[in-house]
Ligand SMILES: Nc1nc2c(c(=O)[nH]1)N[C@H]1C(S)=C(S)[C@@H](COP(=O)(O)OP(=O)(O)OC[C@H]3O[C@@H](n4cnc5c(=O)[nH]c(N)nc54)[C@H](O)[C@@H]3O)O[C@H]1N2
Ligand SMILES: Nc1nc2c(c(=O)[nH]1)N[C@H]1C(S)=C(S)[C@@H](COP(=O)(O)OP(=O)(O)OC[C@H]3O[C@@H](n4cnc5c(=O)[nH]c(N)nc54)[C@H](O)[C@@H]3O)O[C@H]1N2
């Protein structure tokens with residue numbers, strides 16, 4: 001097998017969706033003088049592709065007046081998070097931008113310098129700069145900046161098809177979100193990412209005869225009730241618990257789920273790989289593994305056993321700072337339960353040895369025989385996966401341009417997997433013009449300077465220095481666009497658009513949701529539509545095979561060639577469950593060649609990874625102590641920065657930097673919080689609600705102390721994504737975004753060998769009280785953002 005074969009290319013085939021079973025009322029109906037539109041949202045506002053069921057109530061004037069959960073959605077069943085409930089406030093926020101705006105490059109960072117322009121003029125400005133920069137520096141001098149899985153950011157459409165650049169760039173150091181897990185799964189099992197099977201795809205759900213209730217879930221660095229992470233419906237966990245599923249929680253913090261878990265391993269942040277190796281060792285030594293699965297379907301078991309024997313539970317207990325009995329208990333409980341599942345979250349990626357952590361978790365899932373069994377880990381088959389990532393490359397980017405992708409030679413396991421330039425090297429490139437200059441940029445759903453980029457001031461300076469022209473594509477102004485852009489292109493919210501949404505971005509999808517337009521705020525395009533319109537304007541030949549944006553959507557997201565018919569059929573649909581098969585590896589459904597087994601070079605789950613080996617990493621898992629840990633072996637760090645800093649655990653009020661200007665959401669969490677244990681706070685004379693300075697060798701942030709036993713005495717937790725839209729956006733203030741920015745304390749350039757992973761959840765810091773207060777004045781927020789337009 002070639003390494004490039006690891007990329008999963010196929011798409012969700014609409015024709016295979018059960019009966020495209022429309023559950024409940026039609027997609028649009030009348031109720032009490034209101035028109036109700038049922039829809040499954042993605043973004044904006046932010047969410048991963050989850051597609052919770054929504055009902056949008058529109059009055060006779062065409063205004064969205066109410067939002068409710070759709071009780072007929074098979075998984076969410078009417079339940080919604082506060083961000084969906086306040087959708088009206090997002091759509092009609094006075095801060096929303098609905099017309100294109102332009103500004104002179106010399107006026108970057110000046111709020112008042114923006115002037116509205118027509119779409120025609122905006123497109124002409126893009127064209128003029130694009131052609132000039134391409135001619136002078138080549139298309140590789142363009143960077144497409146993306147953040148989390150918003151539709152704009154997950155599509156390669158903008159960078160590849162519209163602008164023809166190989167430098168599509170997710171802006172978080174080490175691509176430390178989801179992709180390390182995807183990559184590890186692709187390299188080790190031949191198919192991306194296995195998720196807990198919560199019966200989401202089965203018509204009878206929990207009572208479906210094919211389903212077996214999961215006995216035990218290990219919740220590993222994931223908080224699905226707050227985060228609905230990576231296209232997962234958090235509600236499912238509580239539904240399973242009600243039916244008797246028990247939990248093991250692996251998390252340095254206490255939350256609602258850990259309080260209800262049988263075992264909570266409250267480990268020192270960043271030490272997960274040691275714990276995972278020890279759990280493997282216990283399970284192997286105590287003969288608790290599935291012999292048949294190991295014998296028939298695994299490769300390298302003996303080598304793995306030998307390696308994990310170097311991390312006995314006693315050693316891991318010391319590293320992780322947890323009681324050793326709890327490691328034994330957790331390993332036994334997980335291995336004996338049938339079926340059992342591990343839900344693995346963002347904390348798995350956010351460390352230098354994230355790829356090794358993933359490797360161990362996949363090994364645990366495999367040797368206990370839980371891969372692709374009902375109630376275990378659902379795996380994508382050879383017929384499902386991404387179409388999004390590689391779409392357009394071959395046609396739009398000649399090979400010699402593709403080969404110029406920043407990082408491709410040094411980090412092929414990264415760049416080839418997700419067709420992205422390596423972000424840490426991109427930062428250096430922006431700073432030095434080496435190996436070549438980057439001169440044009442565009443944000444396609446990213447607020448790098450307030451959230452995605454580590455050491456954001458460094459990125460700020462690098463982007464301003466390098467970019468001659470930069471475009472922001474967004475619903476609202478933010479600090480990144482204010483600082484670095486010359487053109488703003490506004491897009492539609494979910495209430496104003498059509499589209500599709502597949503859970504987990506399409507691999508391992510359990511539901512397909514369809515978005516329906518309920519209101520109009522100025523005929524704004526979705527990302528897909530904007531890419532189509534702009535692409536057709538710049539490169540008519542590339543887009544000629546699609547008569548309109550819907551046809552492009554079909555081809556791009558649905559893999560449909562017979563334009564029209566299928567889209568017409570499903571466009572009347574709200575939500576459908578996607579048929580699944582279990583035990584696909586026995587049935588020849590995992591490999592493109594139809595043979596039984598897994599789509600890896602050995603045809604097995606590679607516990608000894610031929611891919612890791614081929615890419616120059618150790619084929620077996622190993623633990624790396626976080627570089628900035630305050631431990632005895634790092635005396636200088638321990639002395640100056642004695643606390644472990646973990647960051648960014650999700651809160652329901654906000655999706656990253658979004659929502660600070662929605663008064664109802666801001667009221668839930670008005671200030672940037674730093675969680676600190678009562679004992680640690682007392683030692684430092686810090687009172688609950690007092691403002692503190694948290695700092696380390698990379699920088700500092702001012703935050704408000706939340707004194708809580710959710711963290712232990714050695715750990716603090718800082719919220720991420722903070723900016724203050726009520727403040728001045730002018731440089732250097734930029735909505736105060738650098739003041740309370742936890743990423744000031746997180747570095748770039750500390751990835752693992754394959755280029756993945758960043759220590760965002762396992763840094764060090766110190767904390768001291770400060771005299772000033774920066775409390776948010778909620779009256780001001782209501783005054784500024786409360787009166788909807
Ligand atoms: N310290 C720390 N930092 C972190 C994290 C952490 O855990 N700790 N988490 C990291 C992770 S996992 C991620 S993925 C990144 C996320 O980083 P980003 O994705 O950059 O997150 P946001 O700050 O929400 O910026 C997204 C921007 O896109 C806009 N937007 C929303 N929906 C759409 C859409 O559909 N189309 C377009 N064009 N724009 C849209 C929003 O208004 C917002 O301005 O942050 C990372 N930052
Ligand atoms: N409301 C809301 N939802 C979101 C987002 C958002 O900003 N807001 N962001 C979206 C994005 S891009 C992502 S990637 C997902 C992330 O969603 P999740 O995968 O759920 O990740 P987090 O919420 O960052 O952290 C999960 C848990 O990891 C714990 N943790 C911290 N450090 C460690 C550690 O070292 N080891 C272990 N084992 N656990 C640790 C935290 O305490 C937290 O409880 O959420 C998505 N959903």
Ligand SMILES: [Mo]
Nearest residue numbers: 148149177178
């Ligand atoms: Mo993420």
